[in-house]
Each structure stands twice: as C-alpha cells, then as structure tokens.
Amino acid sequence: MEKMPVFVKVDEYDDVLALMKTIRHKLDEAKETLLKIHDLKNEEDHQLEQWQNTLEELEKKVEFIDHALSEPEQY
C-alpha cells in the first residue's frame, strides 16, 4: 500500500521528458557557474597568498633598511 504505482498520461509524458531535459540543462549551467565561483575563490586565495609573501618580503627589506639606518657601524 505504501509504494503505489504512479501513471503519467502519454501525451504529457513527452512534455515531462522535455521538461526534464530543460531541468538537466539548467542544472548543468548551475554546476558550471558554481565551478566558476570556485575558480574565482581559488584565484582570490592565490592573490591573498601572494600578498602575504609580498608583505613578508617587504618586512624583511624594511628591517634591513631600518637596521642600516638606526644601527650604523662604529669605528
């Protein structure tokens, strides 16, 4: 009784199949868009990583300059 069979009229069946095709197409589009968002997120992360490296390099250079200016060699 719980699993009752479902019947669809034949003339509507074609429409249902066409609709399913459209839904699948839309789903594929959404999946592609999501992939694009994922790629963009990766690009963002990569950019942030680059910033991190650049700042670290910059910090090293500033430290060197600061050292050269504030602690000169004494004779």
Added chain:
Amino acid sequence: MQNNMTNTSKKKAVKKHHPKSNVHKENDPEYMIQISDPSMVRKDILESLREVIIFMQGYEKFTKIQKEKVTTIATLKEDVKGLKGLIEQKLKKYLPQGKLKSIVQSEETAPPDENRLIQTPTTPSPLPPRVGKELSGEIEQLESQLKDIESQLRTLG
C-alpha cells in the same frame, strides 16, 4: 663688555629671525652616519617600492575578481531560481499530488475528508506579509516553503 653686549644683541637679533630653527638645532645635532653598504640599501628601498606597487596592482586584480565573483553568484542565484520555478511550477503539474498514503487511509476511514486532503497540497501555504525589505520577505517566503516541504516529507516517512 662692549663686545659682550654686541654679541648678545647679535644673538638676540638672530633669534628674532629664526627662533624655531635655532631651538631645533640645539636639540637635534646633526650626525653623520656611515652606511656600510649604500648600494644595497638603495636597492632594498627600490625593491620595496616595486613590491608596494605590485601589491597595489594585486589589490586592483583582487577587486576585479571579487566583482566577477559577485556577478557569478548572482547568475547562480538566477539559475537556481529558474530551476526552482521549473520544478515547482511545471514539473509538479505533471505529477500527481503527494500524500497518497493519507488519501488511501482516508478512503478507508472517512471518505468525506478526501477532497480536503487532496486540496491541501495544491493550496499554497499563506505567506507572511512583506515587511520592510524585499530580502527579508524573500527569506521568510523560502522558510515557509521549506517548512511546507519538510512537513510533506515527514508524511511520506
């Protein structure tokens, strides 16, 4: 004495002309600092400048990526909305209404309730009135739809 007087008057005159610079000179004497490797320091300064510029360029790139991401997210939202519309409005029409189990049971126990049970899924649940912003209304609408779907799933077991 006269020399002293003249000296003091000269000093006073000088002070009148540049009082601030004199004080500054007294407080901060000039130092000559030897930089052991000036070319290296110069190179470091130039490289630092270059990296700052690269950083700023990266900022421009990052902003561009963010804008593109926002646009893509909006596209995805539209796609999902379209999917929802297709499933909810079109596909649902082709398929029979849910709660078959309830219908069968009601047929056995109380036949007059059949119409009511069949009609319940077709009639949409009353949506909360749109209050304030459009977004909050949309969220409330989605929440009510979610509750409706969950209740339908619960009846399916």
